[in-house]
Amino acid sequence: MTITVVAVLVLVVGFLVAAAVVPFAPASARTTTYAAPTSTLPALSFPGYGATAVEATDFPESLRTSGDRKARSIASISKVVTALVVLDAKPLRQGQAGPTITFDAQMQGLYATYAAQNGEVAPMPAGLQLSQYQTMQVMLMKSANNYAGALALWAFGSMDAYQRAATTWLHAHGLDDTTIHEPTGLDAGNTSTATDLVDLGQLALADPVVKEIVGTAQATVPGAGQIENSNKLLGMDGVEGIKTGTLDQAGACLLFAATYERGGRTVTVVGAMLGGVDHDSLDVDVQRLLRSVADNFQVVTLTHAGQTFGTFSTPWRDEADAVSAKAAEVLVWGRTTVTAKTTLEQLTFGAAGDRVGRVRFTISDHDPVTVPLVLERGIEDPGVWWRWTNPFQGTAA
Template sequence: MSRVVRRPRSAVRRPVTISVVAVLVLAVGYLVAAAAVPFAPASASTTTYAAPTSTVPDLTFPGYGATAVEATDFPDSLRTSGDAKPRSIASISKVVTALVVLDEKPLQPGQTGPTITFSPGMQALYAKYLAVNGEVAPMPAGLKLSEYQTLQVMLMKSANNYAGSLAIWAFGSMNAYEKAAGRWLDAHGLDDTTIEEPTGLDADNKSTATDLVELGQLALANPVVKEVVATKKVTVPGAGEIENSNKLLGLDGVEGIKTGTLDEAGACLLFAATYERGGKDVTVVGAMLGGVDHDSLDDDVQRLLRSVADNFQVITLAHAGQTFGTFSTPWQDEADAVSKSASEVLVWGKTTVSAKAKLDRITLGTKGERVGRVRFTITDHDPVTVPLVLERPIEDPGIWWRWTNPFQGA
């Protein structure tokens, strides 16, 4: 008789139990692995930038002589009219005299400088220049004035005898001054300017309108000259009450610089005016040569200055919250990269603006987190950089998405 051998019940269950455990281990391993796999960075794309527009300047130039005008710190703003040849500049020459003398005998703001004792030779210049109808100021025997006071009489009243005296005092002779002036002009790149003597009575003292704009900017950069040419009236011992010959001073923002009158030159003016635009002070420097008289020239200067001032514009580079890019995640979430703050610049005339956004590599992020930058390139300006931040958060999609989309974020 055959005999049936029965295996223990526990032996039958063991393979089944092992299989179940194995499946559970694999499942847990999958879930853990799927949950632990890091996401790849969100894809990033930048948007097309719509640049702001600006206008071409339409300036009001006179129909005579030579004119140049430029907004300081806006090099591309230089505009010219008339001829470009060197012209007689009359008493604008005295601006060169002041700067050359101050280069030799410097003054700090607030200082009056050394005392000048006017010699008989200097006093003789009064009669010399008066004989040729040159502008002069009293210079009594034994007069002593500071360097600053002498500059006031020369630049404000345009007194030729004081200009000649300053040149002799600083350099010893007119010839020595002429050589010093030539070296100074060369050093400052004023290649189209010639100075034969310090007063401007010599018609061979010549310059171009564009060179004079450079000269005007050098004058304003010297705090002593800038202060003197902006002074309307002063009393100087021995010379009396001195009024500035520039009748535009204080009108339309005009703060200088120097008049000039000579038969060969006509009426001339080296001028500067400052305006408040876009929360900033902007200065315009110009030169107008060859006018019939100073009344009509002054009218033309005022018209020109107004047209220059009207061409300053504040343009918006970016509004706060403006979109410059978008991040997209594997779980179909999107968030824009937006400008953290608004950005504006003051420009003059026609201006070209371009923008280049750079987005960081991110996976998750909070609202307002910095995620890149946009760099603006602007005509006549230093580049401007604006931070970019997330407009809304990029949040973890959660464990369920990770389990149901295995490894899609990797």
């Protein structure tokens, strides 16, 4: 009899010990349904003539066009190509004046040549010497054709050599719908599409020397005198460049860029408008277009801090949410699609704030964003009494 009692006691103790120490299986986990934020498709204010393209840099989905897509004469916008091609051959760092250019008789003769074509020119007195930077100022700001031609002769020795260098440079940068015959733009055969010009504008802004010059309102250059930027929009509505163009065959043209503060970051809009009647009306249309582009930047909230993305449930009816450890938002332009994929880790017990998973947001035309998930509240061991009264429930297999 005593042996039987002892045996029973041993079995009971063994049971209680086993029930108390057998590990639990991980809590069951379920994810919640994500309600994606919404955004709108912007309506832009395009003009009803010519050809226009506009794009927010770093937002490739924002590229929008209006009008025809054929190559059009680009007039003095050609000088942006000239500046970049010369800098490719004769690099210049920001803050440097560069080598000295002595304007010889051939260069000085360009004044009469271009003036006879009703082209913009600037004084170039005999014996004049200027730095490369100053020469580029007169070319880009005043749009002086004789300085553009002189710069091309200085850098390449002849107009033919310049044309070959420009063609090579255009192909190297994927501007296959752009054709440049000479450095000034007085030749109506210098043509491009509006979309190619958007790419050209982004290349111009990427060069600190060109960006600085096209963003300068006025300067005094020896020999040329005080020069003012031909871009009358400079400094208005965030406009920081880039280049005007005017020719009978081209109409009024503008390659433009503007910078705005949106969603805590700086965004740049680059565009080209070709075929306007005159620069006064074109400038109004550019301003209207830029405002419509700028107004369509939106900050999309992906998640708030503490937002629930899943729930852990235990056999002892304890629950704890997996919540986002921080808020996350992105700056987008136009209609945007957002999806979320939640991954929860295995969990048996945990303290509030423990990392328990992640949520990865996929945003159209944007890099993915990953946010860690943490326990909103702790999950604790239910204790020996629950284990004894609910033997082996929820234990690991």
